[in-house]
Amino acid sequence: MNTTESSGFTRSPEPSIARAFGRLRFRHLQFLDILGQTRNLRLASEWMHITQPAATKMLMEIEIILNARLFDRLSRGVAPNELGLFTLHYASSALEGHRKFAREFDTLRHGGAGHLTIGAISGAAHLLMSTVSEVQRLRPLLVLKMLEQSSDQLALWLAERKIDLMIGRFTSSEQQAQFRYERLSAEPLQVVGRVDHPLRNKRVQDLTELARWPWILYPSPTALRRVTDDIFGSIGLTPTSGVVETPSFWFSLELLQTTNMLSLQPASLAEEYARKGLLTRIQVDLPDRMPDYGLITHLGEALSPSAQAFVSVLREKAGVELEV
Structure with a gap:
């Protein structure tokens, strides 16, 4: 069955999508963005300060312009279909572009x-x-x-x-x-720990020794996490003494200074904070696998x-x- 026809929109000589989008007004984009957040026509109408029938009419206008159904009507709201999600993303990006333009224009206007x-x-x-x-x-x-x-x-x-x-x-x-x-x-890498970490004056010869310590890891799917997993995977081990995941270097820094945890960090950061006396670099040879x-x-x-x-x-x- 033709999904376009079954949804109430008939195939007719279609204008180009560029011409169709040209008929969308700024208020249409605002409405789509709000409806995408609320998934409810009544709430969207309240946010837009219009009546619910006007909100329903505006949604129909948008769907007629694009010649496609964007939302499934449910008993307690609406749900965007695949085309709806795509259109909501466009509306959100377009509005952000408008907001950015307004900020830039105002700044430039005032020198x-x-x-x-x-x-x-x-x-x-x-x-x-x-x-x-x-x-x-x-x-x-x-x-x-x-x-x-x-x-x-x-x-x-x-x-x-x-x-x-x-x-x-x-x-x-x-x-x-x-x-x-x-x-x-x-981006070379370096294992780091607190300034008085038990491994600070010792050259680690066996990577299995590192697996015995608690670790702060970057979350998946970051490149640093993949490298860490590859390093431990090469010796058939994973950290076993406790793991904390965070994408924030600053949180890692605070935690490293108050625990015996280790972390794999970019060498530029490791060197800078070792120079400041806030971290120590653990002497260990690592595979150079960071892209x-x-x-x-x-x-x-x-x-x-x-x-x-x-x-x-x-x-x-x-x-x-x-x-x-």
């Missing part, structure tokens, strides 16, 4: 230099800090927002346009169809002037040239 939101993995901290310092010198009015997270979460934020660009790595093959990757740096990290941006989209300025400094600090 500012715009906003830029950067997402980065913890291992890029040293490169990121030197880049931010130089960018602030060159563009003192530019407002920078920095977010630290694992690459899988950063990729989601980039897809949702909650960040302008990310410094990390791909965690799935699907991301290569969405984003452009530009290598920045390698490089890089700059990840939307495929086929030009960067804003402020993002271009940031990326130019980032490349300079990383010692890489523009890929043509």
Whole structure:
């Protein structure tokens, strides 16, 4: 059975999807975003300050414009189907784009230099800090927002346009169809513990000794977690004395300083905090299995002037040239 016809929409000479989307108004997008959150026409109408019949009519208008049913009507609300979920994602991204435009426009109108939101993995901290310092010198009015997270979460934020660009790595093959990757740096690893950890002055010859200690691990499916699993998997062991999972280096740092736990961290962070007297590096030879990290941006989209300025400094600090 033809699903389009069975849902009440007939196949007719269809306008291009671009023309159809051109008929969607800003209020339609607001309504879709609210309905996606509430899954209830009555609540959506209250949020929009319209009557419930008006909300029902607006949903019908949207479905007529797109020539497809987007929501299944249930006894206690509505549920988006596959096309509905896709459209809700579009509405959310479009509204975020509008909000970003409004913020940028207002900042520029008052003599500012715009906003830029950067997402980065913890291992890029040293490169990121030197880049931010130089960018602030060159563009003192530019407002920078920095977010630290694992690459899988950063990729989601980039897809949702909650960040302008990310410094990390791909965690799935699907991301290569969405984003452009530009290598920045390698990321050596180091096992760390608190300053007076029992292993601090000992060279660990056998990796099985590390499995006896409690560990702080990055969560799956981060690259650091895969490397940790590979290291212990190579000796047929897993940590057995207690495990805490967290994507946050700062939480790990606090926990490492008050326990005998160990953690596998980027060498740049390990060296910096060992230099500050907050951590000690455990002497052990590790397989060099960590993939490089890089700059990840939307495929086929030009960067804003402020993002271009940031990326130019980032490349300079990383010692890489523009890929043509």
